[in-house]
Amino acid sequence: MASTPSRRTLLTASLAGVAAASLTAPAEAAAGSARGTTQRIDEIVAAIRPPGVGITVAVSKHGRTIFTKGYGLRDRGKPDVFTGEDFFEVEQLDDRLHLSRGKRPATGDTIYNLGSISKGFTSAAVLRLHERGKLSVHDPLGKYLPGFPRGAAITLLQLLQQVSGITDYNQFPLFEPAYDAFVASGERDHSEVVAKLQTLPLQFPPGSQYAYSNTNYLLLGLVVQKVTRMTLGEYLAQSFFRPLRMRDTRQSYPELGSRDVALGYYAAADGVRRAYQWNLPWMLGAGGITGTAEDLARWDAALLRPGLFRAETLQLMFTPNLGSYACGWVAQTYEGKPLIWHNGTVGGFHAMHALFPDDGIAVVLLGNDQTTQAQLDPSATAVFDAITAAR
Template identity: 30%
Template sequence: MLPARGQFRIMDLVIRSGPCMRRFALLLSLTMLPLAQAGATNLDTATAGRIDADVNTVLARTGTPGAVVAVYRKGELLYRHAYGVRDREARLPATPDTWFEIGSITKQFTAAAILQLQEAGKLSIDAPLATYLPDAPHAGEVTLRQLLSHTSGLPEYLDGPDAEAFAIKPQTPAAVLARVAGKPLDFKPGSRWSYSNTGYFLLGRVIEVVSGQTYDQYIREHLLEPAGMRHTYTMADEGRLSPMAVGYRHEGGQLQRAPAIHDSVGWSAGNLVSTIGDLQRWNDALAGGKIVRPAHVALMGTSVTTTEHGSADYGLGLFVDKVDGQPRIGHTGGSFGFTTANEYFPRQDLRIIAFTNNGDNPEPGEMLTRVIFDQLYPALAAAAKRPAAGADPAATASDKAAFAQIQNGKVDGARFGARLTAKLQAGLGKRLAGQLGPFGAPTDFIYKGTRHENGMTWRDYLIVFGPGSTLKFGFGVDADGKVASISMN
């Protein structure tokens, strides 16, 4: 339900990253090192070996018990492997047929269902939510398109200190929506982008009202069955699925079984459970026009534009961004015990799917897709890490020190402007330390250039933490030479 990438902005801080509900931890060793268990490859031995090595490095560094990856080029299987264990206590190996929770990858199914209903003349994505759910929070202020693109401004129902306790118990739709009822919008609809599970929960209710079927019935009849997906279920079915992976996360540095989000809470925002093979059937069916018309497929993968910040890097149920300078369309997913990624690179006609049974952040699922892409296209990866000319060693040293303070949550204010210092010391610093600390110490701090925006000089870097783990980070420096703003992508 929780993506690895996205965008939100807080005053002097610009962040492109998903809202974080998980515990953050990063181990440098494993009790059981994940080794390849089963697989198939049409790659040369050297490339397959490098991918295996990098995948195992990511799994070991993140303490991930098991993973399954698959790569398709032009729709044909190029590489598939299972690593480690699906059940650590029983020492049961992961296999290509293992079921994993796919979290927010579910959102593209919800989006496709809404577009199907528009094609059938039963709704319009530009109509106000009130047309279909008049009693929903802010129903007269937001449109279905804004719900689909996370530009509605609706507050998040999974926020708050009690979010986990709420999420693991069965809930009614009324109880879910009561968590946001009465709260103001976070911003004017359409003006910004902020990831919102609330929007997709409401879309599930719209599907039910318009179709006359339950959400699960509609998805199975109109999406899963036409796509030939016979191995995709919901969280409610996990007890009868075998082989089903067990979800884990780190607590206090120790790997533990993670609690499960209840199906009624994840629901249309993230309740599907699938296999890599079935997810590829979905990819083929969607791209092939079997689910919605080609024009709507294109719309899903076209970034919306916000009035305040331009491109949202998100379409309708799909992220739209770049890796190594190459366009990427897809989605990540996460629950308390799983992180997954389903990524498409249109220039290469390449699809990479990665499932893991580790719910930590930074998310191993997306990291695996990154290392695989880098090994398949090493020249692109090398070019992306090439430093820009004109770096000032003293400025870079200062920025490294500033990043270390942010990462460690020990901001002393000497390097930062007064306004940003106040925000960091008021709680933002703790939040960023929780998000950035688990990445570990950077292995490289690559200068990518200087720009001038909003009266500040911005110095941009690519910060590398290991295979598949990088951040684009910028420091906005004011006239006094202090960091007045930061950005992260």
């Protein structure tokens, strides 16, 4: 997701104190190298502005988390001065979770809004069902949403690869009545969103162009729910979160009782301001997940080792169609080797994680100031360089 929303325009998703650290080394002789790596990562994060931004970094290598560290402040304390308009009009996280307030440091276990990193999990849910014969990625969307115009011409794979031509539903005031109906339903029913989409023309013939649209992953989330007869969150928890011990990752707001939770901010010319919380159930498969860097490191490590998916499924997941977008991931290269990544920006948060499959390394950076995107994203390769330089 992207920048501060207003009643007139809601921008679409982007393609877009110090806690203790741990960096393991196989032998005592490697201790100096490990210290040097930690120092280099510290320097990378210290260069990110604004000062005090809450950031958590986690790195996994060959299926094992080797580095986790929190930097800056997950909560800048009161008084809160908000920026933008409270379009979604949902409870702020500190009120929803009854958080005690103050200048609180980010840690390795801090929970952040993950934004469009959620798309990788929605893709994984669809591909798990594809593997098990519950659906096919080549099925037409109309099989699951019979009333959808041109639903017979749009496949689930085209939704996954962002080549469907369906317009983004995060446009206001166009979808404002649909949002109001969603809220009135208890934040459970997206039918008015789908009904509005059915009245709009496609941007282009399906499969002919690439256009990033959150609607693709909203619809995929609805398909998962229809096939499994579970909520998307329940299916993700059953299939991935619980088996991988991703204890703090949820398809929704953090669990009541959570305390190490980041609040979202937005750095402006006149200072850092609180950002209003976005409605995560509204985002569904497009950007509704919250979680920790440690949990994402577990997820990335599982993707990089055999067992979670078949080899042919992973190849499908990471192979782009038009341009570099694959199935919930961007597939590019870095220094001649594969680099697979996705980022996410939503309501005062920016997140970035990247897989370097040839080296078995994954890097996660989660931050609580959405203006850090231009700095946080390239920091993933910088952290990778720091890790590999220690060999």
